[in-house]
Amino acid sequence: MTGMLTKSEALTNLEACVQAEGRADLVAQVRAKIDELGIKYIYYQFISVTGRIVGKGVPADHWETIAERGIQLVYGSTANLFLDRYNNYIGYGPEASELVAIPDPDTFCQLPWDKRVARVFCTCFRNREEPENPGGYLTSDCRGNLKRIHAQFQEDHHGLHLRHGTEPEMMWLKKGPDGKPNGGVTKPNCYQIDQFEELRPVFLRVIDYCQAMGLDMIQGDHEDAPGQLELNFMYDDALRTCDRLTTYRQICSQVAREFNLIACFMSKPFMGVSANGCHHNLSLWYGGDEQVKDFGMETLPGLAGTFSYRKGGENTFLPDPSLSATKPGPIGLNAIGGVIEHLGALTAIGCSTVNSYRRLWDTGLWAPVYADWGFQNRTCGLRVSAPGRFEYRAVDSMVNPYLMAAALLKAFDDGIQRNLDPGEPESRNLYEAMEAGKQVKKLPMSLGEALERLEQDDVVKASMPGDMYQVFNWYKRDEWEKFLATSTQWDVDMYLDCLP
Template identity: 35%
Template structure:
């Protein structure tokens, strides 16, 4: 393995034919036949967003569309099944058809999980579909753009990790042109693949931490963006592995560096019009937001302590949600606030007509995160919740406790356990996540996350040994 700036070359060099991707069963069937696609991944996710799949030969495509791909659900992860349950069927959504740009003879389709022919209430994609249908009944379409940050690392001989680029050592490496250039082979391949899929890669940058990158693509309806987020993580990880590297979206892989966000930029649309947007001179706060957007903000603020259990769903997530890092800022929220182009806010308004939620991190299941944010926002609209005044250009990371209290600014939960306690008693999110004969999905989710918290608390870390072994 190289020990300086050069990264290994990929083992494959696929080429995705130009042209729009198919969106219907008939179009998929024709594309597979005409383009020589040999296999299709029937892919679904568990609670944690882990992609599960079966590789289906192209000559069995009709059977896949008709009957789905069968799985032993209890073996696939946390998706509400035990070994005695009937198999789940992954039913493909033709509109999600995605060729692998680096292996164009392979494609994937995102699937909705069914059991005994009925939609399965523990399927995250199905949960989001139901909340989107609720929004549609109110006349709204929910659109999201997602900013997925990741680290490119390699394993050391001792089992630890380090940035793959040994020269990436600056204390403030964000936007460093030289580090970006050294990694052009990797990020350039990813960018070309994004464009080949028609997602519109509009920027690639070196992020705030050593070895960290962000590659942006255009926004879309929420279901499409979530499907793309799952595929993007899979694609980046696969391309890294082909080079003998690891790409990780883990919220905080290095204690001293900034963590990985997955910020969601949100808007509601009606009849092709963004109903969040208003002329700047019609918004008393000058943010370019409509009354509908402010009520949506009110809902987000009201439910933030609970929904963060879904947008930042791991033990490590809360190690990202701190004030400082090596570069001087963690660029992550700790307060429940909103305001203009101010990256210390939880809810940033980067421009008229959209809201950025910065609690969302790289470990989220995007379907569940989108469900929670939409449910919270719709509650704000339906109940006309007031978000209060924006906090403006104030650097919230410099607030003293006394100043925070005086300004009436609340704080986010400090750990996963506290977040699950808030989530457990939020009836709006409970309803949004749904229920079936086995119970409420929210209780299932909380149970899994509480067990995760307990396992983490049972570990003895090196910090504890260093701090306490000879102190007592």
């Protein structure tokens, strides 16, 4: 047939992205926004293995060139260009090539704290001159992986897709004279409006910035740790929820600079009080329509994609009245079964730091440590928090949300494909149920153990294709080994005077 590409002429992944149908129109829309808003500078950003925002800044005059050619950074930027304990660069050495990051125009948005500047998320590709797979997807790009894994999940399950929301707890800390943390801004008094009020100037500015960048803020409260707030935004399609959580962290960091505070997302900075969790509320849907949330603004300070939410459709996690008035429907039950089956490996991603396990060991503070599920039962690793969704609890504030969403999709897929039954929901306090003889698997209780569970789980590892698992495992095993090889103040206090 004439007009068809031969194998040698086939488009690379990078070329297919740049030439995708409708992209040229989006690139033109961004130029119109640049001119309308007076944008002078653009951050081209993607996400590293630890969830950190990395990238480059370029004057806005070069938008069309960057939209076609991309920015280049070393492959090792996907691992924070970080050295392991043997002084080797994690993932990629200095001899490795440079990735090409191509902007996703529909994520373009003005920064509300300096309206001369905008940001756009990118998808990463292998260099065009690589001898093998030139211009292919860079598999250590966790955001790009999520896009492709979610698209495959939808294809395999007739359009079924993940919508989720997160509960990002974090702490607002004071700075001491040395610039280091000096306790929380407020007292650890849960739900008290007086403590919430003390942080009002801070959280109102966060909310203003969030709305200006497309986050539909829905509720917030003061939690039970020093300076700890939870400000929630509306759930949505998986990729946009991950982008919004990343944006939320960026906003909190900026507001902290403005108030001379520290925005702390560390999981467990204080013992004896609650940690910073980041529960994920999950559901699988068919259909739905895109709706733009304009927050009453006459002109959106970015493209419509940043301000869009998927609404309506069929929520498959709602109870099937013909089967049960309370249990999730069959797809929801299978999804729960898949998560419970793989909870050990998932913990390496949801609780991804050495410090994460301080949260699980600090007993009596509601952290989930057992692989079970129930209705409104916070002693379980999963709970049906409301009809139509369940809450995955073994995840904290340091999570890379793109890795987490991709891993959960693989667990869901396995649960659906194998028709996994999670068993009956547990209504008792799980600790009392185990005393009565119930057998329940325990989560890994250290980063090292969690990494072992991940290594043995091919389903969850499939959420980290190509180089992604190698980079993640290398980075996190190095973190664990550095911890094991370090003497701390605890060692000194415990052992200095133990003999003679």
